[in-house]
Amino acid sequence: MFKNAIVRKPCKAMIEGLSDADLGEPDFEKACAQHDDYIEALKECGLEVMVLEANEDYPDSCFVEDPALMTPHCAILTNPGAISRRGEVALIKDAVSSFYENVERIISPGFVEAGDIMMVGDHYYIGLSARTNQQGADQMIAILEKYGMTGSVVTLSEVLHLKTGLGYLENNNLVACGEFLAKPEFQKYDIIEIDPQMSYSANSVWINATVLVPKGYSTTVQAIIKAGYAVREVNVSEYRKIDGGLSCLSLRF
């Protein structure tokens, strides 16, 4: 069960957020309204939500999932591979530290963005991506092991972050798309296969028996309901324009 979440309001500079999506510029007013609804959805799942103020210096700073990993035993401040995002770690440090006695960190030449990390119980899958490298993953695994947890790496080439194409829904259920469907390490899970045209909805998020699913993907909603979950749809269309998904918008712990 998760109890808390941290989010950061979007900033006007989000229109300059890193993006390969080719979906046009996000509408800031719409993004704010969608963020309010996202917070509402987190609260509906029983979470207490810490809302951090927008920061105009970092266009991608609403994607708080990337600069920190929250585990039951420690928090780990990451070292984002994207240069424009590195300052987000200092920005979120105090909020993260207010919940944890043990705060660790990843240092150069290791790079990690926690959107590349998927938690399954005490095990953490770490995607090696354009943003997360082997040295970063090695540091992350050493820290996890220090606190009695484990980690392993997963290669990826088609998507930005590991969780762009994967989401663990607890009870052995995994939503997966594209390159992740055939990976040997995921065959032990009950895979809910996401059609390539619906790939954005692979980034669905389990929170205390409810699954948040991006709005507009009815096939995914039906498959997740069939697997036994309540679903809450959240419209994050403006974040999709800068490659952000549902999970990226919060830290849940």
Ligand code: CIR
């Ligand atoms: C970026 O490219 O870093 C942002 N525009 C999107 C980050 C999305 N975060 C995530 O998937 N965890």
